[in-house]
Amino acid sequence: MRALGEEGYRARQIFQGIYKQGQSDCSQFTNLPLRLREKLNHRFVIKLLERQEEYLSADGTIKYVFKLSDGNYIETVVIPSGVRQTVCLSTQVGCKFRCAFCASGLKGFKRNLSAGEIVSQVLILKHQLNHQINNLVFMGMGEPLDNLHEVIKAIRILNDKQGMDIGARRITVSTAGIVPGIKKLKDLNLQINLSISIHSPFDRQRTELMPINQKYPLAELVAAAEDYLKGSGRQLTLEYILIKNFNDRLYEAEGLAAIARRLKAKVNLIAYSPVSNLPYVRPGQEEMQRFQKWLEERKVRTTVRKSKGLDIAAACGQLTGRLK
Numbered sequence: 001m002r003a004l005g006e007e008g009y010r011a012r013q014i015f016q017g018i019y020k021q022g023q024s025d026c027s028q029f030t031n032l033p034l035r036l037r038e039k040l041n042h043r044f045v046i047k048l049l050e051r052q053e054e055y056l057s058a059d060g061t062i063k064y065v066f067k068l069s070d071g072n073y074i075e076t077v078v079i080p081s082g083v084r085q086t087v088c089l090s091t092q093v094g095c096k097f098r099c100a101f102c103a104s105g106l107k108g109f110k111r112n113l114s115a116g117e118i119v120s121q122v123l124i125l126k127h128q129l130n131h132q133i134n135n136l137v138f139m140g141m142g143e144p145l146d147n148l149h150e151v152i153k154a155i156r157i158l159n160d161k162q163g164m165d166i167g168a169r170r171i172t173v174s175t176a177g178i179v180p181g182i183k184k185l186k187d188l189n190l191q192i193n194l195s196i197s198i199h200s201p202f203d204r205q206r207t208e209l210m211p212i213n214q215k216y217p218l219a220e221l222v223a224a225a226e227d228y229l230k231g232s233g234r235q236l237t238l239e240y241i242l243i244k245n246f247n248d249r250l251y252e253a254e255g256l257a258a259i260a261r262r263l264k265a266k267v268n269l270i271a272y273s274p275v276s277n278l279p280y281v282r283p284g285q286e287e288m289q290r291f292q293k294w295l296e297e298r299k300v301r302t303t304v305r306k307s308k309g310l311d312i313a314a315a316c317g318q319l320t321g322r323l324k
């Protein structure tokens with residue numbers, strides 16, 4: 001990826017200082033030549049996200065609510081896992097796609113985040129709140145491939161040696177299945193991980209959960225994913241939210257296993273995280289294990305993703321960007 005160059009390197013150091021000290025422009029850095037300070041102030045807009053609220057889960061997950069400069073709110077989640085910390089980033093305020101199980105889309109879409117606002121989530125966590133970040137997942141509020149231009153810009157900055165230097169293999173972009181976005185990602189040939197939220201192997205059922213399936217049905221989505229993987233050596237993950245008495249039966253496991261085997265994908269099973277006013281039911285441990293067993297019997301590598309941050313509404317599909 002393109003290096004930031006000497007000027008970018010200086011700018012990075014300055015921005016880190018700004019984030020540590022909560023300043024909003026370069027004027028205070030009197031050890032820099034005046035002309036450089038003026039140039040930086042002229043060329044860069046520095047708007048820090050404001051940390052508005054913070055929730056700590058019993059399992060160690062922390063959810064931050066940040067205020068954007070236009071008064072909108074987003075949520076960013078830090079998930080501890082041993083010595084590692086994974087950060088779940090938001091890419092939009094709200095979401096257009098209205099998946100039936102997800103709180104982020106309930107209030108509709110407000111706007112895309114800029115690359116700066118996406119990177120700022122990481123900068124604040126690292127430089128102001130001293131988190132040791134190892135992995136980034138684009139799975140917070142919004143659909144990353146619906147804001148691909150800014151997401152790619154942010155990934156380049158986060159990945160660049162002179163930026164945040166987070167390895168591409170430690171960055172995962174998750175999509176509800178935006179086929180043109182998957183094609184663009186393939187053309188860009190980034191070494192990041194891709195994860196597709198599949199949630200059902202059948203079009204009718206998937207459309208009920210994810211209306212985007214009407215536009216990009218499973219056959220098209222699976223073909224795009226297959227093409228994305230061709231010759232790249234990349235791995236794909238299929239996310240499957242298990243909902244009790246909805247998509248947790250044997251024939252759904254069989255359908256999912258067929259897709260996973262075709263894509264040589266790993267399946268991440270996630271128990272549905274309750275959202276108030278939604279009719280779905282969270283499965284128990286038993287149903288989760290049974291579904292996992294069915295997949296494994298069909299030679300599909302399956303992990304059960306522990307729901308973290310359930311008690312602070314920071315788990316999958318629970319982020320709303322709302323204050324308490």
Ligand code: SF4
Nearest residue numbers: 095098099102105142
């Ligand atoms: S699951 Fe993702 S794409 Fe669907 S409504 Fe929620 S944020 Fe949007």
